[in-house]
Amino acid sequence: MxxxxxxxxxxxxxxxxxxxxxxxxxxxxxxxxxxxxxxxxxxxxxxxxxxxxxxxxxxxxxxxxxxxxxxxxxxxxxxxxxxxxxxxxxxxxxxxxxxxxxxxxxxxxxxxxxxxxxxxxxxxxxxxxxxxxxxxxxxxxxxxxxxxxxxxxxxxxxxxxxxxxxxxRKALLDGDIEIANECLGYPFFITGSVIRGDQLGRTLGYPTANLMVGEQYKLIPSDGIYAVKVKVEGQQHNGMAYIGHRPTVNGMTRNIEVNIFDFSADIYNKELRMEFLHFVRADIKFASLDELVVQLGKDKQDVQALLVIDSPQFNT
CATH class of the missing domain: 3.40.50.620 (HUPs)
Structure with missing residues (x-):
């Protein structure tokens, strides 16, 4: 074209x-x-x-x-x-x-x-x-x-x-990823650059790539945890994404982060594409970081179980 x-x-x-x-x-x-x-x-x-x-x-x-x-x-x-x-x-x-x-x-x-x-x-x-x-x-x-x-x-x-x-648009804002994907005919995705965060996820045992989406007009799904597939440097990986203000640590900005499973490469400043497959849960404020870590463990199990399902692959 x-x-x-x-x-x-x-x-x-x-x-x-x-x-x-x-x-x-x-x-x-x-x-x-x-x-x-x-x-x-x-x-x-x-x-x-x-x-x-x-x-x-x-x-x-x-x-x-x-x-x-x-x-x-x-x-x-x-x-x-x-x-x-x-x-x-x-x-x-x-x-x-x-x-x-x-x-x-x-x-x-x-x-x-x-x-x-x-x-x-x-x-x-x-x-x-x-x-x-x-x-x-x-x-x-x-x-x-x-x-x-x-x-x-x-x-x-x-x-x-x-x-x-x-x-x-309504489905994405409501976290209804399956409905959005059905109407799209392919999995909704976002693209952005990996930027350096405060590395809180690393200290909790769930290191994340922080994504900066350059276009302010791009619609971002509702806050919460998602089962995703990530494409970076030509390779596809499973992951657990988070969108939200990190209320447990009184965060001030809305973050887009992804814990890429079985992955440890340095991808700062690289372009990353994230395909949303399933909504797992809404964002929650926990009483302590320990409670958050326990929940993240459960979230990862849920995400892995969902990704075992024959989910649609990247076609974009």
Whole structure:
């Protein structure tokens, strides 16, 4: 897959089969749409093009909303789309100027002149242009003039996309990892750099890799203990993850840590990917560190038992 960081970087291709959206999470609903454009491209000898936006439009149009969290970062989304066989991904820098184009200008300048659209797969509720006044009817009206075909995504499929996105975010925030993974079609994961912590876990007998996620907009699951698989330096390992403020020691910051089983390599400053498979328990404040250590022993047993189950493997 070729990635373009602006429309200006893209050269129109022959028989471009296009769809547009944020595709946050690239979940099972999105994959139905992607499968459709791939079918159309194959039948017409064309190439698939996805037009997406970054920053997310809501971040620009509603900067006061600090609660906007996304299932995937832009890099994670690009990787997932690449694995689905998409030919071209255009990541358009979203701005107020971009949003203020008229519907006609958007169709003419972006879809036709910049992309060379021959087929566009779009939902009945897709909106574009100034004040979001443009939509499916505008595309249908301009299709004969610019010689492109409009393929409407069924309403049920569009509803499935919206429901899936909402359900995934809620499930992650509730610790319902199994539900989130079912809707995603793959295990939810986070990516970050391993940073040096205060090494409390080491003194307790459970050394952890502390993860720093650089993108503040990345959605992090609810606090607690999780059964995870970790990928670092090309190798996959089982582990027990912790998300929380470490209330037993009156911690002030929210930490993301993972105790990687049977692992002792120095991975400071390395990139680590963590795949969430099961929620084990919520975060708890213990009366003493001794009680915490006892519970961690039980947690590790629970995690190991869960990971024996035929859990889905990394496919990202």
């Amino acid at each position: 070729k990635i373009y960081n602006s429309l200006e970087d893209f050269t129109p291709v022959a028989n471009a089969v296009v769809t547009i959206g944020t595709f946050d999470g690239v979940h099972i609903g999105h994959r139905k749409i992607i499968a459709r454009i791939e079918e159309l491209a194959e039948a017409s000898g064309g190439e698939t093009v996805i037009l997406t936006f970054f920053p997310h439009p809501r971040m620009i149009l509603h900067p006061e909303d600090e609660n906007i969290k996304l299932i995937t970062t832009i890099d994670e989304k690009a990787q997932l789309l690449s694995q689905l066989g998409v030919d071209h991904l255009i990541i358009t820098p979203f701005s107020r100027d971009f949003s203020n184009q008229s519907a006609e200008a958007y169709i003419r300048d972006v879809l036709v002149n910049k992309i060379g659209t021959k087929k566009i797969v779009i939902g009945y509720d897709h909106r574009f242009g100034k004040d979001r006044k443009g939509g499916l009817q505008d595309l249908l009206a301009h299709a004969p003039l610019y010689a492109f075909e409009v393929i409407e995504i069924p309403e049920q499929d569009i509803n499935d996309v919206a429901i899936s996105s909402t359900r995934i």
